[in-house]
Amino acid sequence: MHPGMHPIDDDLVRRLLAGQFPRWAGLAVERWPSGGTVNAMYRLGDDMVVRLPLVQGGAGDVLLEREWLPRVAHQLPTRVPEVLGAGEPAQGYPWPWSVYLWLAGEHPEPGALSQPVPLAEDLAAFVAAMRSIVLPDAPQAHRGGPVASLDDETQAAIKELRGIPEEDVDCDAAAAVWEEALRASGWEGPPVSLHGDLMPGNLLVEGGRLTAVIDFGCMGTGDPACDLFPAWNLLPRDAREVFRKALGVDDAAWIRGRGRTLSQALIALPYYRSTNPAMAHNARHVIRTVLDEG
Template identity: 75%
Template structure:
């Protein structure tokens, strides 16, 4: 999610536009205050609407597709999950010069967890494993393909291109030879054993909310959800959890060696691709990519 314009072709969004959209589509909410909500993401602008709702407005076509996906699937997934997930309260249409469908959700309290500053990392690891396991058990028919849910080999060209870019940015200090070794190990790992499973497919810290005790309270932003390789939902192991809690997460899920290796490679791939793109565009995303790269390359598996 984002409140800025990061990708080419994104649509400018401001408070006045949001007020006009709400008044036109949901006049019963027209008198509620609208406040920009800070976010380090890149796909949506997010606004608080009163005390109990938020408005999410895609900044481009990719985010617009997510609106339809969440509207269709979140009500079906929610009863099967152990944590709260977004509840769609209304879907808006293009208007006022804004080109995309947008959505109103019930506000979910909590804070994004921060790597290196977790109150209860082992308990959070267990909570995350419980959520991932519950997603995997879902058997709803007609599921879409998850974003990033295909075989690891589908990421090879983009990952190698990113490593090439980072070789040309020595100030980033990425051990590109080590990154290649981890990536090639993921490519050699046996593929998914069994049918595709339901995935959130974007379990980054910005899509998790924890309560005051550091426990998982809710999971948000399901725009990448669908079915695919179970390794896709292992991202928290390297993007959030410290090494000891990483093992708690793995053991709670019962992850086999090949799936773990693919998950580590996928996490590294995403960070390698993100870093050269975001390093001058989005400091928060670039900082997180550096963290994931360090964690993966320091992980002995």
């Protein structure tokens, strides 16, 4: 998926565990199929998972989670990853890595939600709880800055998609939605705490209800519109409105949130279309959903 990816296999994971966590060295290790783009995941025994960055950029996410997850976990209404072991570079592997408690559940699928409205309420409760947490000295979230900070990359993605006719993206309509987001009033309040990457692949559900949120590598502070992603990357129209009402989102924030979500999808589609089917599929879903909303 990316240049500079480090090769990771079962044998490397076993050697890292044997060298740093010998108490777990005899447990079964199995690659976990994941649509994630930054980390490799390995089940460890029945109740743990090893998470290793694939690229150098993921190393900072590992360290961020180690520092901030223990500070926010008890303030959130759902389970979040719990770091059980802090691995360090070794055996030719160059970056920090972690062992986490395994969290059960399934990733929700757009268009196949068994309880979309209750799930929307659960997601709103999580976002509201994140916003209420005070994180002194926390970094700016990965996508927490002004909408305009995303403009160059978004415009480049729209231009690239114009050259991929088989994707059938209405690039003029996408550009119009993006321009509306750029014109919308910016966030004028203090930065709020954000997860920063509320993709379906970072959510776990059981019985249709949200039970856990994972991958806090993009967390930090910034514009609250950054955590409105599920409105368009997951929820159908009626549940989207429930999500919006529960969070009390005004028109400007809604337009910014829609633009941010569209931006991410426009950038992801040409980048992942031949390397990560899950990411490309969700990007297409977001683009259709946003443009259908009009």
